[in-house]
Amino acid sequence: MASQINEANLLLLLATIGSGMVLVSIVLVARSVNRVSVERLVPDAVMAGRSFTITYIVRNPRRWSRGWGLIIGEYPSGQDASGLGHGFIGVLAPGEERRIEVEQVVPRRGRIRLHAVRVQSRFSLGLFSCTVDHVTPAELMVYPVIAxxxxxxxxxxxxxxxxxxxxxxxVAIQDEFFGLREYRQGDNYRWIHWRRSARMGELLVREMRAMxxxxxxxxxxxxxxxxxxxxxxxxxxxxxxxxxxxxxxxxxxxxxxxxxxxxxxxxxxxxxxxxxxxxxxxxxxxxxxxxxxxxxxxxxxxxxxxxxxxxxxxxxxxxxxxxxxxxxxxxxxxxxxxxxxxxxxxxxxxxxxxxxxxxxxxxxxxxxxxx
Missing domain, CATH: 3.40.50 (Rossmann fold)
Structure with a gap:
């Protein structure tokens, strides 16, 4: 009888420890993403098939709580943001600002609409995840492959x-004025610049070239x-x-x-x-x-x-x-x-x-x- 009671107590203890770990995991996951702010910086335009970077500025305004295991990426809205990569921050200290650059490649030309930045955490056991979407609309123009x-x-x-x-x-192309030069035998008299010739004391002609x-x-x-x-x-x-x-x-x-x-x-x-x-x-x-x-x-x-x-x-x-x-x-x-x-x-x-x-x-x- 005593052995059965000990086994029951042991099972109860293990269940309590497991429940506590689950509860701690839920609390840590929720507190990791709570009040974290994100700012996104995207280039005006990129070229299809060529790598570029999207910069995320992540801030933790809290005084005591840390952010753990933060995954930063784009909100998956249809085909617009599909295939874009994510960034990761292991620990974000209280009051800390972290700047991360995520390298991206878009294979196809066109317009990509970015609707929101998603901050996600699965710390620490990975049993639960908490997600916060920061709505920051933006547009990314992807130029064709420039040959x-x-x-x-x-x-x-x-x-x-x-x-x-x-x-x-x-096509008949008009000539444009290029400069003045000395008169040479055979030059057309219509090309002589009489005013400048009188000033310089020698014949000068207009030199023309095809426009x-x-x-x-x-x-x-x-x-x-x-x-x-x-x-x-x-x-x-x-x-x-x-x-x-x-x-x-x-x-x-x-x-x-x-x-x-x-x-x-x-x-x-x-x-x-x-x-x-x-x-x-x-x-x-x-x-x-x-x-x-x-x-x-x-x-x-x-x-x-x-x-x-x-x-x-x-x-x-x-x-x-x-x-x-x-x-x-x-x-x-x-x-x-x-x-x-x-x-x-x-x-x-x-x-x-x-x-x-x-x-x-x-x-x-x-x-x-x-x-």
Whole structure:
């Protein structure tokens, strides 16, 4: 009888200890996340497939209690914040402020809406978890993979379609004043600067040079192929040809702006994009943002978009046509633009020139290894 009582007391003691540990775990978990504040710092824009950091500033305003085993991350709201990593803080002392940087990679272009920062603790046994969501809305813009040109695409005066075509129309380009120099035998008398010549006591002539063309329009039709080659990118299925066309368009835009061109954009998409020519950092961000948000399906043809946006005002501009497939409609449009524009460049993944000119970075190297 006494042995049975001792066993019952031992079981009661063990049950009490276990219940106490569970109760302590619940209290510690709740107190770890209670009153902890979080501030999130995100970059204005990032590039798809390239790592970046989201910074969290975590504060513990309490005077006595510590925070234990804190997991800091984004509130999982559908596909917007799915796949983003988390940070961890082992111990957050009273009154302490901790700054943690979490490296992230987003495989796909587009807009990511961040709704809230989630603070979670499972200290100490991991039997229970307590979660607090701090609502701090933010938006992260993911630009397409920005490709680059392997060489100067405008080294030649113009580009023709693969398979030939008529010679490009020569556009009369006005000359601009460059400077003054001494008169040489055979110079046109109309070039003499008489006022400066009288002041200097010798004949001086105006030296002129051809005015460089400084306007370029990028025309994009990513979903022109009759069938799509779908591949997974870690966040779902993606149209490979369309993404390559969009990346090539980013290369054309950035290369043109870097060379001093005023660049415009025409995109055939669910919401057609018509951006007039301009330059500068703000314009670059606007163009990249529109390319990042492109979605398929459009009822309007590419030729109608070009006619509606520019009409016949293409004689003084260089054109870049980026398309997933050269259909008969695209070939007809390219022939028309070839006659109108000063110079023309066609970028199509089906053509060998695309691979020779456009460097898609990591994707291109992967393709080489696969081949």
């Amino acid at each position: 680059r040109f392997r060489r100067d695409p405008w080294r030649e005066r113009s580009r023709t379609m693969a398979g030939g075509g008529s010679a490009p129309r020569q 460089q063309l400084r306007e370029m329009v990028v025309i994009v039709d990513p979903w022109s192929a009759p069938y799509a080659r779908m591949e997974t990118d870690g966040a779902g299925m993606v149209d490979v040809a369309a993404e390559r066309v969009i990346s090539a368009a980013t290369a054309a835009v950035c290369d043109g702006l870097d060379r001093g061109y005023r660049v415009g954009l025409i995109c055939r998409a669910a919401e057609p994009v018509l951006i007039p020519v301009a330059s500068g950092r703000v314009h670059r961000q606007r163009v990249l943002r529109e390319l990042a948000l492109l979605q398929p399906e459009s009822a309007e043809s590419l030729a109608d978009l070009v006619a509606r946006s520019y009409g016949a005002k293409l004689g003084q501009a260089r054109l870049v046509v980026c398309t997933a497939r050269m259909s008969p409609q695209h070939e007809g449009l390219v022939r028309y633009l070839h006659r109108q524009a000063e110079a023309l460049l066609v970028l199509c993944p089906e053509q060998a020139e695309f691979q020779a000119l456009v460097d898609l970075g990591r994707e291109t190297r992967d393709d080489r290894r696969a081949s």
